[in-house]
Amino acid sequence: MTELSESQVYDAVGEDGFVRLVAAFYRQVPADEILGPMYPPADLDGAESRLRGFLIGRFGGPQTYVEERGHPKLRMRHITFALTPAARDRWFALMENALNEAAFSEPVDALLRGFFAQTATFLINQP
Numbered sequence: 001m002t003e004l005s006e007s008q009v010y011d012a013v014g015e016d017g018f019v020r021l022v023a024a025f026y027r028q029v030p031a032d033e034i035l036g037p038m039y040p041p042a043d044l045d046g047a048e049s050r051l052r053g054f055l056i057g058r059f060g061g062p063q064t065y066v067e068e069r070g071h072p073k074l075r076m077r078h079i080t081f082a083l084t085p086a087a088r089d090r091w092f093a094l095m096e097n098a099l100n101e102a103a104f105s106e107p108v109d110a111l112l113r114g115f116f117a118q119t120a121t122f123l124i125n126q127p
């Protein structure tokens, strides 16, 4: 399979795939000198579940995130964080580590990598 649509990712990796990916991402956050201080230390589990729920809905799974939190409005929801190019690069680097650890099939991996790179760049809100 070379052509994979976004809505097929959930069927390909299942809920478990997103659980593993997002857990691998957040495991690196607390010790990170750029990202660590930005996330709520008392609610990292909540942050993990929000990102996981968003991704599951975005890639063809249950729409629980939208039902609970409404339209993602990602730029608006990140406006209170200083998303500099350095923060973007670090976020993406941690997500690349998480993708490597999750070891999805090549088409899934390529699609998610492209999506994360593009979305993270789109969210930059400070020089």
Ligand code: HEM
Pocket: 035, 038, 039, 040, 043, 046, 047, 050, 051, 054, 069, 072, 074, 077, 078, 081, 083, 087, 088, 089, 091, 092, 116, 119, 120, 121, 123, 124
């Ligand atoms: C560019 C670097 C990024 C930084 C520094 C960053 C930082 C943060 C922080 C600090 C939060 C608050 C944690 C919380 O939910 O309590 C958050 C929330 C969130 N982020 Fe990011 N983020 C970045 C990129 C992204 C990208 C690329 C995505 C999507 C692929 C994303 C999706 C989300 C989602 C879904 C939430 C929860 C929004 C909500 O429902 O309130 N973020 N982010």
